[in-house]
Amino acid sequence: MDNPAATSPFRLTALAHGGGCGCKLAPSVLQQLLAGQAAAAPFARLLVGTETGDDAAVWQLDDETCLIATTDFFMPMVDNPFDFGRIAATNAISDVYAMGGRPLMALAILGMPIDKMPTETVREILNGGSAICAEAGIPVAGGHSIDSPEPIYGLAVVGTCPVSGLRRNSDARAGDALILTKALGVGIYSAAFKKGALPPDAYGELIASTTLLNSVGAELALDADVHAMTDVTGFGILGHALEMAQGSNKRISLRVRDMALLAGAAELAEQGFVTGASQRNWASYGMNVSLPDNLPIWQRHILTDPQTSGGLLVSCSMAQAEELLGKIVAAGYPAARIIGVVEDGGPGLRVAA
Numbered sequence: 001m002d003n004p005a006a007t008s009p010f011r012l013t014a015l016a017h018g019g020g021c022g023c024k025l026a027p028s029v030l031q032q033l034l035a036g037q038a039a040a041a042p043f044a045r046l047l048v049g050t051e052t053g054d055d056a057a058v059w060q061l062d063d064e065t066c067l068i069a070t071t072d073f074f075m076p077m078v079d080n081p082f083d084f085g086r087i088a089a090t091n092a093i094s095d096v097y098a099m100g101g102r103p104l105m106a107l108a109i110l111g112m113p114i115d116k117m118p119t120e121t122v123r124e125i126l127n128g129g130s131a132i133c134a135e136a137g138i139p140v141a142g143g144h145s146i147d148s149p150e151p152i153y154g155l156a157v158v159g160t161c162p163v164s165g166l167r168r169n170s171d172a173r174a175g176d177a178l179i180l181t182k183a184l185g186v187g188i189y190s191a192a193f194k195k196g197a198l199p200p201d202a203y204g205e206l207i208a209s210t211t212l213l214n215s216v217g218a219e220l221a222l223d224a225d226v227h228a229m230t231d232v233t234g235f236g237i238l239g240h241a242l243e244m245a246q247g248s249n250k251r252i253s254l255r256v257r258d259m260a261l262l263a264g265a266a267e268l269a270e271q272g273f274v275t276g277a278s279q280r281n282w283a284s285y286g287m288n289v290s291l292p293d294n295l296p297i298w299q300r301h302i303l304t305d306p307q308t309s310g311g312l313l314v315s316c317s318m319a320q321a322e323e324l325l326g327k328i329v330a331a332g333y334p335a336a337r338i339i340g341v342v343e344d345g346g347p348g349l350r351v352a353a
Contacts, residue, residue, distance in 0.1 A: 011079045012076040012078070012079045012080075012081060012084060012121075012151060013076050013077065013078065013079055013193070013194050045059055045060040045061075046058070046059055046060075047059065047060050047066060047166065048099070048166075048168060051170075051247075052168065052169055052170040052243065052246070052247035053169070053243045053247070054099070054168055054169045054170070054230065054247070055070065055094075055095040055098040055099055055169065055230055055231055056068045056069060056070035056095040056096060056098070056099050056101075056159075057069045057070065058099060058161075058166060060163060061160075063163065064162060064163055065160055065161075065162065065163065066101070066160060066161050066162070066163055066166055067158065067159075067160055068095075068096050068099050068101040068158065068159040068160060068161060069156070069157075069158050069159075070092065070095035070096060070156070070157050071092070071109065071154065071155070071156040071157070072088075072091055072092035072094075072095060072154050072155065072157075073088065073092070073109045073152055073153060073154020073155070074088060074091075074152065074153075074154060074308070075150055075151060075152055076151055076153075077190045077193070077194075077308055078190075078193065078203075078206075078207075081121045081122070081124035081125045081128065082124045082125070082127060082128040082131075083128060083207055083211075084125055084128060084151075084153065085124065085125040085126060085127060085128020085129040085130075085131075085132075085153060086128040086129065086131060086132050086207075086210075086211045087128075087207070087210045087211060087308060087309055088125075088128075088129060088153045088154050088155070089106070089128065089129035089130075089131075089132035089133055089154075089155055090132050090210060090211050090212070090213055090309045091154075091210070091233065091308055091309035092106070092154050092155035092156075092157050093106070093132070093133070093136050093138075093155065093157050093213060093214075094213070094214045094217075094231045094233075094309060094312075095157065095231065096157050096158075096159035097213070097214040097215055097216070097217030097218055097231070097312070098167075098169075098214065098217055098229050098230055098231040098312055099159075099161060099166060099167060099168075099217075099221075099229070100161045100165045100166055100167035100217060100218060100220070100221025100222075100229065101159040101160055101161035101165070101166075101217075101218060101221075102159055102160060102161065102218045103136055103137075103138045103157050103158070103159040104138060104158050104159050104160060105138050105139050105140075105141045105157075105158055106129075106133050106138055106139070106140050106141065106155040106156065106157045106158075107140070107141060107142050107143045107144070107155065107156040107157075108126065108129060108140055108142070108143030108144075108145075108153075108154075108155060109143060109144060109152070109153065109154045109155060109156060110122075110125075110126070110143060110144070110145040110146070110152070110153055111145070111146045111147075111148030111150070111151070111152035111153075112145070112147065112148055112151050112152070113147070113148060113149055113150065113151060114147050117151065125151075125153050126140075126153075129153065129155065132211065132213070133155075135213060136213055136215065138157075140155075143156075161218070161221065165218075165221040165222055166221070167217075167220075167221045167226065167227075167228060167229040168228060168229075168247070169228055169229065169230035169240075169243055169244045169247050169248075170228065170244070170247030170248050171227050171228040171248060171315075172227060172228040172244050172245070172247075172248040172250055172252070172315035172342045173227050173228075173248075173250075173315070173342060174250055174342055174343055174344040175317075175318055175341075175342065175343075176227060176228075176315040176316055176317065176318060176341065176342040177315075177316055177317070177318045177321035177338050177340075177341055177342075178241070178252065178254070178313060178314065178315055178316075178338065178339055178340040178341060178342065179312075179313070179314040179316065179321065179324065179325055179328065179336060179337070179338050179339070180232065180237065180259065180260070180311050180312070180313055180314075180336065180337055180339045181214065181216065181311035181312045181314065181328055181333045181335070181336045182209055182212070182232075182260075182307075182310055182311025182312075182333065182335055182336070183209060183259075183260040183261050183262045183265075183311075183335035184232075184237060184259055184260070184261050184262070184265065184302055184303075184305060184307065184310075185261050185262035185264075185265025185266075185268075185269075185302060185305060186206065186209060186210060186262070186305065186306070186307045186308050186309070186310060187236075187274070187275045187277065187278060187305040187306040187307065187308070188262075188265050188268050188269050188273050188274060188275075188301070188302065188305055189202060189203075189205075189206045189262060189264070189265065189268070190206075190275065190308065191268075191273040191274055191275050192264075192268050192273040193206070195273065197268075197271075197273065198268075199264070202262070202263065202264050205262055205263060205264075206262070209262065209309070209335075210308055210309040211309070212309075212332070212333070214231060214311065214312050216312070216328055216331045216332075216333060217229055217231075217312050219327075219331070220312075220314060220316075220324070220328070223316075223320075223324065225316050225317040225319075225320040225324065226314060226315075226316045226317075226324070227315050227316060227317070228244060228248065228314075228315040229312055229313065229314050229315070230243065230244055230312070230313050231310060231311070231312050231313070232307045232310035232311055232312070232313050233306065233307055233308065233309070233310050234277060234281075234306040234307070234308075235281055235284075235285075235304075235306070236278065236281050236303060236304040236305050236306055236307065237254070237259070237303055237305075237307070237313070237339075238254075238281070238282075238285065238289055238303045238304055238349065238351070239281055239284075239285055239304070240313055241254060241313060241340070241349055242285055242288055242289065242347075242349045244313065244315065245342075245346055245347045245348060245349050246346075246347040247347075248315075248342070248347070249346060249347050250342050250343060250344065250345070250346050250347060251342075251343045251344070251345045251346030251347065251348045251349070251350065252340060252341075252342055252343070252346075252348075252349050252350070253340050253341050253343060253349075253350045253351075253352060254303075254339055254340035254349070254350070254351050254352070255339055255340055255351075255352050255353075256295070256299060256302075256303070256351060256352065256353055257352075257353060258337050258338060258339045258340075259302075259337060259339050260335040260336075260337050261302065265302060265305075266298070266302070269298040269299075269301050269302055269305075270296075270298045274298075274301040274305070275305070275306055277306040278301050278304045278305050278306065279304075281304040281306070282300065282304045288348060288349060289348075289349045289350075289351065290348070290349065290350040290351065291351050292351065292352060292353045294353070295351070295353060303351065311333070311335070311336070314328075315342055318341070321338055322338075325337075325338055
């Protein structure tokens with residue numbers, strides 16, 4: 001919930017042209033930028049690089065342990081500085097959990113328009129990030145700061161996982177069920193917030209979702225029936241499911257009816273509260289997605305909606321899916337649902353109403 005002691009005297013979101021994971025470059029632009037990068041093949045211990053758009057880099061330290069390294073930062077999607085810090089930190093740490101790891105420590109990434117913001121506001125952003133790191137059981141051990149025209153905050157995070165516990169986004173198997181651990185609609189709520197149309201109770205729901213650590217990922221990775229994982233962030237559920245399909249060379253089928261949504265997401269989407277990132281996402285990968293002919297445009301926007309600090313997409317054995325879903329819900333993720341299946345053929349992505 002909003003921290004009364006940390007309310008900004010101005011709108012943080014007014015200082016930025018975008019917010020949250022909606023700031024991410026469109027998938028098509030990112031592909032173009034990475035196209036000329038040198039291959040990581042000479043580095044035998046680099047188990048995960050840029051090849052499949054996975055959540056973090058992974059280096060094998062020895063026969064038993066992998067090092068996980070990631071960074072994530074963005075501009076504010078809310079005005080409360082403490083909440084902004086919490087959201088950004090939760091989102092950054094999620095990449096480690098999505099690989100099946102546990103975080104060890106974080107470094108702060110800070111860019112602030114010092115001439116436009118009081119020091120107290122910047123301090124509250126840092127306090128919010130530190131609070132989430134403390135919840136995850138890790139220190140903020142350092143960082144780097146610059147004077148920036150727009151407010152930027154995030155973390156570089158280092159973690160570890162057992163070699164056998166590493167979970168890529170590219171190891172989904174035909175016959176797997178797909179579980180999504182959080183509700184969709186964060187970007188829609190963010191768009192409504194920026195226009196002053198998000199109700200107070202919806203703001204509380206937004207903060208509860210975006211500051212919920214995906215720590216269940218570290219537990220799921222210990223289960224041999226869990227084959228692949230990724231976290232759903234700026235490219236929306238369609239974009240990240242498509243990355244899983246392409247990386248695994250499989251076809252993924254999703255069911256819109258089974259996806260949990262934030263309580264007001266459908267109504268707000270129907271009213272036109274969508275982000276520019278949602279439009280860019282569809283323009284980037286829509287040609288690779290098969291949608292039902294009668295799917296309303298507002299539902300498509302939910303599917304491409306950028307999810308700041310979204311849930312985990314988990315590919316697991318169909319026979320154990322219900323049991324795993326029960327464990328995820330019991331671990332504190334009540335919106336978790338089985339939303340699709342992995343099939344032979346592809347790679348591709350198909351959506352059913």
